[in-house]
Amino acid sequence: MLRVSLLALLLALPLFGSAKPKPTPIVYQEGRYRLANGQQLRGRLCLVSDNDLLIAATDTTPAKKLAAAEVRNFVIGADSFATLRNYDVVVNGVVTHYTHGMMQVCPAGAGLEVYRVQGVMEVLRGVQDPAMKYVLRGISGGAAGIATGALLDNLNDAPNGYFKEELVTLYLLRPANAAPLLTLQPNTSEARKHLKLAMAGDEVLTKKLRNAIMSEEGIAKLLAEYATRHPR
Template sequence: MSGHLLSWRLGRFFLCGAFCGALGLLHTLAAGAKPEPRVFRPGHYRLADGVSHAGSLCLVSDNELLVKADGAVEPQRFGAVQVQNFVIGADSFAVLRKFDVVVNGVLTQYPCAMVRVHQAAGGLELYGLQGTMDVYKAAPSSQAMMLSSVGTGMSYGVAGVAGGALLQKKTGTYEEKVMTVLLLRTPAHPELQTLQPQSKEAHDLLQALTADQPELSKKIRRLFPSAFTPEKMVELLAQYTAAKTGK
């Protein structure tokens, strides 16, 4: 990743609470739409000092958690650096530190981020990261390339949407998209790997991972990359872990 993109990403990390939040609100009001209401649910959280607390929680972004104590009117705000882990309803979340995410060939380094824990058993860790990702918008020539691939069953979506073929030649303009990626860690690959939805890379990685389970690997091989939504990948990896652990 180029130095100016990395510096910009790190700068945004520290300013997002005050600056980007205000800009987002102004943009929403200018467009005439109402901001989405924040929904708080019962849960508990553990701060960096190791002390656990109960309250009503709302995850705003990968770097902002709101917490309302019993009887409190205004919520407290916590950044990822202040938190170890937390639970909202039935969903568990953790804070990952110093990891990389690769979307359409663009590497972004995260100092830390709040992620949903989908799996943490059988030697496999699977997390969901939702937020603004650094991507490129395909140039017209790349759009034509994608559209021509529809006939072969390898459609990756419209221009600007993350997809495996979108950036093969890294042409087009730089921009941001709000999306969800999965992060996978296995004993054979301790560094977190990015599973980008609806990408050939995610398709190939899961097929290789499940090679020791021929039926599941065959099932994955028959799926088009466009079928690899975050929900589908979580489902497939849950099947893989259940078969390995016998649960």
């Protein structure tokens, strides 16, 4: 990772924990998957990152690893996932373009697409402004974002070992008639603005948005309520 102007980007949001996240255990579940060429297969699956899907046919068969570029979509248990291609993520003013990434497909109301993804970020210690203390690190290492202004100054001035890691969650939203995916970063005014745009036709939810807490749970609750009120 380069702690200068180029950052490998996946996620960032204002969470405040001190413990380094533990590695996600490898737990396989029955599922099915479709390759990029359209072939449909079954197996025991485990998603370990936005770019790594493990497939184990049996308990004794060594698992094989598929990259996001090789997979169109898949189901693990009751959860559905899809590979997104050529999209941007915007976090704390850092824009990053991805060629591909595997994400959970969330229930969405009519005209919306919603995706959920988790990843690890690095937190710059000793910085009081939440918008300036989160540095981004991609799991797949396939993207680079450009940091500017105070964020770049913090990166350049930080001594080695002045970072800690946290696991975070991010939502990506595609409103009706809007081609680009919008980043819903919890605890930001941008998340509220994007949700207001997506739910503009619903007066009840638009009113709720004025005072709603833009936490991860708050965002998920609003999206779920919209899906209930506006079924596909």
